[in-house]
Amino acid sequence: MNNHILRCITCKKEFTPKPGLYYCVDCGYIMGTLEVIYDYETIKDNSKVKQKNFEKKASMYQFDFLLPTESKCKFDEYVGGTPLYKFDLLGIKDVLVKYDGSNPSSSYKDRASSVAINRAIDEGNNTLFCASTGNAASSLAMLNAHTDMKTYIFVPATIPIGKRTQLEISGAQVMAVEGTYDEVYDLSLELGLKKGWYCRHAAINPYLLEGKKTGAFEIVIQNDFTVPDYVLVGVGDGTVISSLYKGFWEFKKIGLTDKIPRIIGVQAEGIPAIKAVFEKGKPYTPHVIIGETVADSIAVGNPRDVIKACTYIEACNGFFISITDEEILDAISELGKETGLFAEPAGAVAFGGLKKLIYEEKITDSDKVCLVITGNGLKDVNAVKDMIHTESLTVDEVVKRLEG
Amino acid sequence: MNNHILRCITCKKEFTPKPGLYYCVDCGYIMGTLEVIYDYETIKDNSKVKQKNFEKKASMYQFDFLLPTESKCKFDEYVGGTPLYKFDLLGIKDVLVKYDGSNPSSSYKDRASSVAINRAIDEGNNTLFCASTGNAASSLAMLNAHTDMKTYIFVPATIPIGKRTQLEISGAQVMAVEGTYDEVYDLSLELGLKKGWYCRHAAINPYLLEGKKTGAFEIVIQNDFTVPDYVLVGVGDGTVISSLYKGFWEFKKIGLTDKIPRIIGVQAEGIPAIKAVFEKGKPYTPHVIIGETVADSIAVGNPRDVIKACTYIEACNGFFISITDEEILDAISELGKETGLFAEPAGAVAFGGLKKLIYEEKITDSDKVCLVITGNGLKDVNAVKDMIHTESLTVDEVVKRLEG
Numbered sequence: 087m088n089n090h091i092l093r094c095i096t097c098k099k100e101f102t103p104k105p106g107l108y109y110c111v112d113c114g115y116i117m118g119t120l121e122v123i124y125d126y127e128t129i130k131d132n133s134k135v136k137q138k139n140f141e142k143k144a145s146m147y148q149f150d151f152l153l154p155t156e157s158k159c160k161f162d163e164y165v166g167g168t169p170l171y172k173f174d175l176l177g178i179k180d181v182l183v184k185y186d187g188s189n190p191s192s193s194y195k196d197r198a199s200s201v202a203i204n205r206a207i208d209e210g211n212n213t214l215f216c217a218s219t220g221n222a223a224s225s226l227a228m229l230n231a232h233t234d235m236k237t238y239i240f241v242p243a244t245i246p247i248g249k250r251t252q253l254e255i256s257g258a259q260v261m262a263v264e265g266t267y268d269e270v271y272d273l274s275l276e277l278g279l280k281k282g283w284y285c286r287h288a289a290i291n292p293y294l295l296e297g298k299k300t301g302a303f304e305i306v307i308q309n310d311f312t313v314p315d316y317v318l319v320g321v322g323d324g325t326v327i328s329s330l331y332k333g334f335w336e337f338k339k340i341g342l343t344d345k346i347p348r349i350i351g352v353q354a355e356g357i358p359a360i361k362a363v364f365e366k367g368k369p370y371t372p373h374v375i376i377g378e379t380v381a382d383s384i385a386v387g388n389p390r391d392v393i394k395a396c397t398y399i400e401a402c403n404g405f406f407i408s409i410t411d412e413e414i415l416d417a418i419s420e421l422g423k424e425t426g427l428f429a430e431p432a433g434a435v436a437f438g439g440l441k442k443l444i445y446e447e448k449i450t451d452s453d454k455v456c457l458v459i460t461g462n463g464l465k466d467v468n469a470v471k472d473m474i475h476t477e478s479l480t481v482d483e484v485v486k487r488l489e490g
Numbered sequence: 491m492n493n494h495i496l497r498c499i500t501c502k503k504e505f506t507p508k509p510g511l512y513y514c515v516d517c518g519y520i521m522g523t524l525e526v527i528y529d530y531e532t533i534k535d536n537s538k539v540k541q542k543n544f545e546k547k548a549s550m551y552q553f554d555f556l557l558p559t560e561s562k563c564k565f566d567e568y569v570g571g572t573p574l575y576k577f578d579l580l581g582i583k584d585v586l587v588k589y590d591g592s593n594p595s596s597s598y599k600d601r602a603s604s605v606a607i608n609r610a611i612d613e614g615n616n617t618l619f620c621a622s623t624g625n626a627a628s629s630l631a632m633l634n635a636h637t638d639m640k641t642y643i644f645v646p647a648t649i650p651i652g653k654r655t656q657l658e659i660s661g662a663q664v665m666a667v668e669g670t671y672d673e674v675y676d677l678s679l680e681l682g683l684k685k686g687w688y689c690r691h692a693a694i695n696p697y698l699l700e701g702k703k704t705g706a707f708e709i710v711i712q713n714d715f716t717v718p719d720y721v722l723v724g725v726g727d728g729t730v731i732s733s734l735y736k737g738f739w740e741f742k743k744i745g746l747t748d749k750i751p752r753i754i755g756v757q758a759e760g761i762p763a764i765k766a767v768f769e770k771g772k773p774y775t776p777h778v779i780i781g782e783t784v785a786d787s788i789a790v791g792n793p794r795d796v797i798k799a800c801t802y803i804e805a806c807n808g809f810f811i812s813i814t815d816e817e818i819l820d821a822i823s824e825l826g827k828e829t830g831l832f833a834e835p836a837g838a839v840a841f842g843g844l845k846k847l848i849y850e851e852k853i854t855d856s857d858k859v860c861l862v863i864t865g866n867g868l869k870d871v872n873a874v875k876d877m878i879h880t881e882s883l884t885v886d887e888v889v890k891r892l893e894g
Contacts, residue, residue: 143547143571161830164573167547169594171564173636188592190573190830192868231830232577238892243882248652251871254878255826261891262882273885277892422659426565426594426635464596464868467655474658478647478666481677487665488642488681 088129090154092120092292095394103154105209106282108291115275117372118325118391120292121332122154130340137342140307143167146197146300152336154296157207161190161229165200166300170308173425175437176444178451182314184305185427187462191252193430194301194326194460195225198288201297203230206284212236216286217274219267219322219383220249221461226286227258238283240274242267246382246466268374268388288325289390295329302333305456306343313345316449319458320435321351321406322384324360324395326460331398347456349404351395352439354379354414360389361406363396370396380411380469383432383461409438417441418463418470428463431470492533494558496524496696499798507558509613510686512695519679521776522729522795524696525736526558534744541746544711547571550601550704556740558700561611565594565633569604570704574712577829579841580848585859586718588709589831591866595656597834598705598730598864599629602692605701607634610688616640620690621678623671623726623787624653625865630690631662642687644678646671650786650870672778672792692729693794699733706737709860710747717749720853723862724839725755725810726788728764728799730864735802751860753808755799756843758783758818764793765810767800774800784815784873787836787865813842821845822867822874832867835874 092101094110096119101107109115129135129151141148146166147158168186175181189196199222206214216226217240230237237258241250242265253260263270271287278285288294306313313334319326327349334346353361357377363370374388389395399405409417414431417438422428429437436457443449463470479487496505498514500523505511513519533539533555545552550570551562572590579585593600603626610618620630621644634641641662645654646669657664667674675691682689692698710717717738723730731753738750757765761781767774778792793799803809813821818835821842826832833841840861847853867874883891 160575160577164575164592169568171568173564188568188594188596190592191832192592192596192866228826228830228832231827240888247875247878248868248871251867251874251878252832255823255832255867255874256830257827260879261888263888264882264884269885273888277889281892419659422632423635423661426632426660428595428632428656428659462596462866462868463655463659464652464866467652470655470659471651474651474655475664478668480668481673484644484665484667484677485681488685 088124088151088154090122090124093123095119095121095397108285115290116390117393118289118292119393122292122296124152126339135340137311142308146297149300149303153201154293155201155204155208157204159200159203159229160232162200164190165196166304168304170305171425175424176441178453178455182305182309182456183425183427184301184456184458186301186460187429191225191228192462192465193221193225194298195222196229197297197300198222198294199225199229199286201293202226202284202286203233205293206235209284211284213238213283214286215274215278215283216240217271219385220245221383221465222286222288224249224252227253227256231256238278240270242270246468248465248467267386271390289323295325295332298326298329299333299336301458302330303337306337311343313343314347314454314456316350316453317347317456317458318350318352318436318439320381320384320432320460321353321360322386322389322432324389324391327351328391328394328398331402346402349399349402350439351399351404351406352435353406353408354381354384354435355408355410357385357387358408359387360392360395361408363392364399364406381414381431381435382466383430384435407439407442409435409442413438413442415470415473419473427459429459430461430463430465433459433461492528492555492558494526494528497527499523499525499801512689519694520794521797522693522696523797526696526700528556530743539744541715546712550701553704553707557605558697559605559608559612561608563604563607563633564636566604568594569600570708572708574709575829579828580845582855582857582859585861586709586713587829587831588705588860588862590705590864591833595629595632596866596869597625597629598702599626600633601701601704602626602698603629603633603690605697606630606688606690607637609697610639613688615688617642617687618690619678619682619687620644621675623789624649625787625869626690626692628653628656631657631660635660642682644674646674650872652869652871671790675794693727699729699736702730702733703737703740705862706734707741710741715747717747718751718858718860720754720857721751721860721862722754722756722840722843724785724788724836724864725757725764725799726790726793726836728793728795731755732795732798732802735806750806753803753806754843755803755808755810756839757810757812758785758788758839759812759814761789761791762812763791764796764799765812767796768803768810785818785835785839786870787834788839811843811846813839813846817842817846819874819877823877831863833863834865834867834869837863837865
């Protein structure tokens, strides 16, 4: 485990880590405001930390010098190291596409769950809990199934069948609650913290961003240390954008790169909660939006990582945009046809966002762009079922069609 | 491309490869009987072919010295190199679990599709076709989406929604035919060969086994060149077992290992077509079985790779078993709870088969066992939907349950 402190991004108060400490005692627990800060000067001098020492396909634990865990789990070796493809898309050459659908549970969330499980072991906890729109929950349930620790999962009863199936298959204790994600979140936090269970809420527990930031590290090393100009990613709670910023920032901090990309958070027009906060300006004050979207993973009306997300996006000169559900579904289809990659709705928004920004001439063909696809489309096939032709043909009809 | 000939496993006739040559002119095209045979002595002397030169996570193209392709596609770099986990299962320590659900299209079939696409380019063909119970089709459609080549897919209209969605998303020409897999297969072969399209039928086109065999290579290198005693895998057409045998055989042939494992083909009791042929004995004569199973990927009544599959299983002292649909569904659930891995029905049969063989004392805790999980469970969540608790709780009920 690496030496680190926790520092509040709002009041700058510093804390020595201890089990159960997830939030700033002054700023409260409803929002994630703590950052994990390492001794970057020492890390910079570590002779292992050289560009040539990284592998394009190694697991996220090749970055252990910037991770806050000591224990190891069976899945660690296969979390991260996901593909970075290059496709010519929408008139731009070599668009980078980071595809995290090939993680063990088929989403980006495995990066955080792996850290959560290892931290729980480090701290001697025997139960983890999580509220989730689906991916974080199924990720935790699956990665924790083989350990001796228990998993409590709180989800809205309406999550897609793929995600619900993963939960049940893994043997987790599933609380499918009649309520929105935001209500489920509050309930889980109240109960889980009271019980002393290990908190796998990436928007509160600062350690989980440490897992997620490895996606940024991988984009850099897999692109031969050339940092893209823009990184686009879907935004719900805000944790993925926060983590990407932290990753790019740390690699620059320790001298492995000289640049942080402009990060663009893409939200669903039906529920653009963080975008609203960001555009209202400082101080970034959370407020709740009621709304909905086909992209269930980012259907978040009360984003808990809003302070970090807005602060970081500002720091990298990034911004937020939103696209409609129709544009999201079109994005899944168009991305599939152009690349073969099947993204869940919240993953395809990055592509939809790029399309919009090209149309608005905010991104041009000379820009270096990276899209982050956070989950496998198989997670939520119902979302696109209306796009599927259900026509079936008789043998004679096929013959006629192909030979006619 | 490596020098090779094609040799008929039945009549031993040898052929010089040429475009469109998929089957033995004497033995006919309905069954796959050709084998791709390299110059193994030359390969053995290749200084690159040493145990130490392999990487545990590299793509299947690290084995290019035993592959029949020259062209390259974007996905090549990320096909293969899938996880090999070790779990203590059913009383056996360190059971190897090869999990191919993390390939680009989430199944084992990508290994064959990648070779098919590259061979089609090598041969100057501009269209590929495939009949499939689902995985081979979605694999080909996705991996070929970004190329300039066309994809024609023939599937039974009843395939699971996950697989159908992948097909439609990728923009392939989908012929969803009212008929069984076997009828669809015959139709596609007749039309596709007449048109001169490149044939992505792993049971006929011998080159596709060359892609699939890399799974065996990876099991060996990821287990530090210790070959397991038993390898269990689900069987439909028979191509995966054929390919595994070929892989283990070739590594022994070129001196990288000294053993071939006993391969156990696990079939669904509802439609155990290859098992019936094998147990009837030589000469292995195809005959058609009518039946069904929840494991759609192995619901094959007229297996086209039966001759190779039976010949190879005999050669390695392997055998076939079958399990019921109930045992298959139990296997998905138990594998999930023990490991966290989510397998599609046809993937989980390997685990179900192991359970049966342990019960029958044919495999004991001193045996070294490997299970091959060929597809991600997200491909077919409907298969397990009856196992899912659909109970939902109010907030008050959750509080009562956890605090009571």
